[in-house]
Amino acid sequence: MLVDSHCHLTDPRFEADRRGVLFRALAAGVERILVVASNGADALSVTGLLDEVEGMAEVPRLWGTAGVHPHEAGGAKEEDLSVIRELARDHPRVVAVGETGLDFHYEHSPRAVQESLFRRHMALAEELGLPVVVHSRDADEATARILLEGGTRVRGVLHCFTGGEALMDTALDLGWMVSFTGIITFKSYGSRDLVRSVPGDRLMVETDAPYLAPAPHRGRRNEPAFVSRVAEELAVIRGEDLNEVMGYTTGNAVCFFDLTS
Numbered sequence: 001m002l003v004d005s006h007c008h009l010t011d012p013r014f015e016a017d018r019r020g021v022l023f024r025a026l027a028a029g030v031e032r033i034l035v036v037a038s039n040g041a042d043a044l045s046v047t048g049l050l051d052e053v054e055g056m057a058e059v060p061r062l063w064g065t066a067g068v069h070p071h072e073a074g075g076a077k078e079e080d081l082s083v084i085r086e087l088a089r090d091h092p093r094v095v096a097v098g099e100t101g102l103d104f105h106y107e108h109s110p111r112a113v114q115e116s117l118f119r120r121h122m123a124l125a126e127e128l129g130l131p132v133v134v135h136s137r138d139a140d141e142a143t144a145r146i147l148l149e150g151g152t153r154v155r156g157v158l159h160c161f162t163g164g165e166a167l168m169d170t171a172l173d174l175g176w177m178v179s180f181t182g183i184i185t186f187k188s189y190g191s192r193d194l195v196r197s198v199p200g201d202r203l204m205v206e207t208d209a210p211y212l213a214p215a216p217h218r219g220r221r222n223e224p225a226f227v228s229r230v231a232e233e234l235a236v237i238r239g240e241d242l243n244e245v246m247g248y249t250t251g252n253a254v255c256f257f258d259l260t261s
């Protein structure tokens, strides 16, 4: 049994075969999926999908998030933030705020706007008592700074972790979680020591589909069924039994996001 703790099933690349993607996920043992929103309109699409598949047989159980991705921070309006607040507060299957954070690699939005929106997501998560899903790329220092401001009052996960040891230590010291994607399966991946150093009770796995398909699917569309490849690689890197890795990553995600209802 596995959880895909982060994917974007509302992405247009799933439009033609979303149901098939869900069937394949369950057939691959992925019983629970967290569907992550990228902006206000997308958060509405996410909850639409959650409502559509609720109670349906032969698909995994889905939960969702509401938030504005740092790429989209520059275009976010107050209405988007109102939508996100309402969904995060009122929708029974929205279990986290995000994804939010900082992306200084692509820098699709101005850094100051990203930081300000990240702080607002942290405040909303604190207010609602929900965990926050954080994206950080080439922004270790700024992310650590914002975590240190509010991270003791909020539970969070650094998703698709690609940062350095200092950011990881900051997050772990605050009691936060770290989640890995198919990036750890790439030959070029250079941080296997960091993967080994994370305590087992702080680790989750995710696909971030449709992005970042793990080897041997690299370069193609990713999908939740492939989260098993991330778990397999985690087991190899950490020298652990695959069943054990599947067990604790599933338990962590279920507990952290409260994927029980």
Ligand SMILES: [Zn+2]
Pocket: 099, 134, 135, 136, 159, 160
């Ligand atoms: Zn992300």
Ligand SMILES: [Zn+2]
Pocket: 006, 007, 008, 036, 099, 208
């Ligand atoms: Zn994402």
